[in-house]
Amino acid sequence: MRDAKKTNKLAGETSPYLLEHVHNPVDWFPWGAQALQKAADEDKPLFISIGYSACHWCHVMARECFEDAEVARELNRGFVSVKVDREERPDIDAVYMRACEVMTGNGGWPLSVFADAQGKPFYAGTYFPKDAFLKLLFAVREAWENERGRLSKSAARITALIDAEERDDGGHDSAPIQEAAAQFRRRFDPEYGGFGSAPKFPAPHNLMFLLRTAPELAEKTLECMFRGGMFDHVGGGFCRYSTDRFWLVPHFEKMLYDNALLAIAYLTAYEQSGRPLWRAVAERTLAYMERELRAPDGGFYASQDADSEGMEGRYYLFSPGEIREALGDADGARFCLRYGITETGNFEGLSVPNLLRAREDDAETDALLPRVYDYRKKRVPPRTDVKKLTAWNALAAAAFAAGGRILKHGLYADAARDTLAFIGRELSDDGAVLVGKTSGKRLGAGFLSDYAFYAYALIEAYEATFEESFLSRAAGLAKRACALFEDAQGGGFFLSGKDNETLVARTKESYDGAMPSGNSVMAYVLSRLALLTDDEEFARRAERQSAFMNGLAASYPAGYGFYLYGALPVKKIVCATNDPAGLRGLRVRSDWAFRFASGPEYPIIDNKTTYYVCEGGVCHPPAHAI
Template sequence: MNRLKDSTSPYLLQHADNPVDWFPWGEEAFEEARRRDVPILLSVGYAACHWCHVFSHESFEDVETARMMNALFVNVKVDREERPDVDAVYMEATQALTGQGGWPMTVFMTAEGHPFYCGTYFPRPRFQALLNAVAKAWEEQRGELVEQGQQVVAALGGQESALVGPAPDEAALDEAVVSLEQGFDAVNAGFGGAPKFPPSMVLEFLLRRGDPGGMAAATLEAMARGGMYDQLGGGFARYSVDAGWVVPHFEKMLYDNALLARVYAHWWRKDGSPLARRIALETCDWMVRELGTPEGGFASAMDADSEGVEGRFYAWTPAQLAEVLGEEDGRRAAGLLNVTEEGTFEHGASTLQLLSGELPEELRAALFAARAERVWPARDDKVVAAWNGLAIAALAECGALFGRPDLVEAAERAAGLLERLHVVGGRILRTSRDGAAGRNAGVLEDYANVAEGLIALHGVTGRAEYVTRAGVLLDAVLAHFGDGQGGFYDTADDAEALFQRPKDPTDNATPSGRFAAAGALLSYAALTGSQEHRDAALGALGPVSVLAGKHARFAGWGLAVAAAALRGPLEVAVVGPLDDERTKALHRTALMSVSPGTVVTVGQGEEIPLLAGRGLVAGAPAAYVCRDFACRMPVTTPAELARELQN
């Protein structure tokens, strides 16, 4: 066992018995590189990454390759999900030097942390040749390598001001819609070509704009009916390798499913689509069933591979369907699920697609039970604060909208775990595992997404403590992450210093920390009346104006937050006893609002400023519809409230 044996990261533990003498990220590794006068080889990946597994099996488990690595370098292994800051700065360097990026990421750098050669996956013969070439260059051309590393650091350090702009207005949002229309795939739905990732944040923005052109509805239906969605167990894979949503990259991530469950719920809230309701609930049930941890949180991911083969757990042949269901029902299921003799995946197997109609429950249940007997993909069971925040928001809203109190309870359990393990002295630790907190400091997305989840949970439960806890986290954002120009860094001012301080305003698979912070700050301001938090939210939206025209796909969450800011957002205070059926009816009507970013509070008392001073009407529960704390006359019936919300 090497130095990774005591790690709390499942990804690092996968490499603990490699013959490579791995170091975890830390000063010990850099000091060893200085002592030995050799470069550092940094390898970054994550537990559910298919090509990370391939690289490991080919090279890191190979004795000869490991011997070369140990003799020539100090080798450092990083879980990108534990250390998104390390991943971010070296991914930027990788993209700058190679024009592309991905995982596994391979970086050769000096003992000062300056990268001079980068890449991703290398087949073993090429990797061995690269090891020798870099080591030879280090001996014979070290000055040039060191200078190149310094130049990379200097070049990357001077790019901060490129996305400075004013707060977006309606014209900018209209411009973004036009940009999205130009990139929309009118045949398959979604945006761009292969590979296709679920554009969760863009879809949220489009729904908040009324879904112009039906782009959101078309994409949501295509994803739900394609092979990227698990037609038997629920939940979405990370992306589709093709443009038609047929073959996924089979790993299933908590963050994707949390974001998508919420978007499907919002689609249902807008259009009443039965498909949207089913997908939202099945996705929530999948998160609880397959990612829930004994401590109450949610694990990070399910692997793409089982028995060393990507997708084996999920793919079917017609013969396998017939074996489970019998010949007649097997043919019926094959027709419904587009399982062909030729196969749509590999080795004659097919992914499951439900291109029209619905799969009868008795067929789904039989196939689901049979599949459960297969060898399951591994689970990355670390709990990431940011992604649990996204899950809390989704579960709380879906539970309230669809009458599933068990989902709200799951959200509350996760919020309780974060409070117990992750929040210490008003600061967040990014990960935990098996009930033990990790050592890594939270980054901006952790603070922002957890605050977002807590505010959503308050809107559903009325518990004031969730707003208080969100406020503590957002105050930490203002105190420790600000850049002095209206934006935010991704790491705190007291975090470990890397060769540059990461600051990426654009969305990736999850909302950017900056835009996530803007959304949580805006909602908190709507509940509390805090001008400081509202001003900070608006200041953080500056890049949206720059990105809206040509790069709207990378600013989806910022566009969604801007849509809410331009409409207020709407604030709804439902005043009355929580156990009164009249209060519950008003509260449910408030939660059905489709006005962008509507913020809801419910209960009685002075703890939540939006509720303060607003009382019952003639002894009956009442709802107040407000903007910037200026409220219209209160109403006492759901029908009256619905009219107020529509107006």
């Protein structure tokens, strides 16, 4: 139960996720020296609970355990309890998620970890219902009191394992592109798209890779994702993932980074095929981001919850009666037929709107969507996590820049400029990048992904606008990231850098999961900067990073989709012209590294715009067209 009068030590925090727990009877501490010192002084283990605001199962465990007086009594008596927002502290999350994976073989959120006063973990899991959690608390307390030596050895062993550096093992000169495509083919679902069985995640960076290596797999998946209920047909944008094989019933939380990356994937598909559907889905996704996640100060909020009115997905579900109330009998019946809204429903007795059985276009019925949206707006909305995270805002900027470049849409380019200006103004400090900002408070020093994604967005903005300031800022950020995060001995980049807190382990993230890893994005940034600037230092760093990533990707190529997307062939184009403004209509493709000439080595021939093109290790003769 909540005690509205009592607050714990989260009261001074600004994270919306932490503040959700401020009235718990659990005596929560934020992560920091005070909690670790209390554990040492009182000889108690740490209980570290890691989650995020839009996490449905985090809310379930909070209701069942952390708002419960019996559970709180056991935690307060035997443990020092620490709450962590994984989106603000990805370094803490990475360390303890790795520990959970080492101990259990899998992970997820909520992440539940027990550790000693130094933060070294000895037991980890994810969601626990009340009875199982109470039994676990009793078992951990007993082991802490009677088997301390065994726990200490376990903590030391686990910490050593998660602190082990990922290294390039040598012998991998090329990226395993064909091997990855073959792995995706083996796991592909030919009937419903996607890979493997339920749950199905969108992994847009994998689709970006497949659009160039196995386009039929990518386009089948893009269409099925759109037709299913994972796409919000009423309001636009995508939910987190599908709980079933058909993309019908989603996990209803909406994340900024998912929508930004999916917009890029659909834009890339449109660029490649010209199919109008891909453009329409991208535009509706970008419109959702602008309408529902854009903050008044120019940044983007992090996410929207899955739950409202005490039910998962309630905001997005409809009955036929509700549709008739919104549209009237005739239009309502037509809408229900097209969007699969039935009396029996497809989730908890209600229906997720979808087009899985609607194979024909029906513009007349689709024109009713704004009226249904207006009807839905009268409901209690899901909670919005108002954190503005640098890495995620950078992805949003990259998505709008891609829209400006591919669609030649000035408003999208302007949205990218505005977002990048916000990051530079509000999420940076004298050149140093921060994690983000919430409730008016700037968060701490940025991590690798903050620098890498920001540089990636600046490169996208340069290719959309040809504004040199974006390119120079990207180069400066990349150099700073190398100074802060690069592992000069083992290769690659650490997640945390010289400006970040020192934890019990220092991890490197190279695997491309829900988002591309910082190491994958740095490989892309360095290789593109080498082509765009002709800077030999960027070329050397890009080659070294590629060798590091090739070695890791060789073990499971399909797990490195964004890295391999960045490793695909790129056409370097240098344009020498007397009329740069005359090229504003030029559509720079995603597989180009395009820039204007800035020196005498690229002369204008016959007083006409001249293109110097290099690809596949070969430079072609100068030409007046591309």
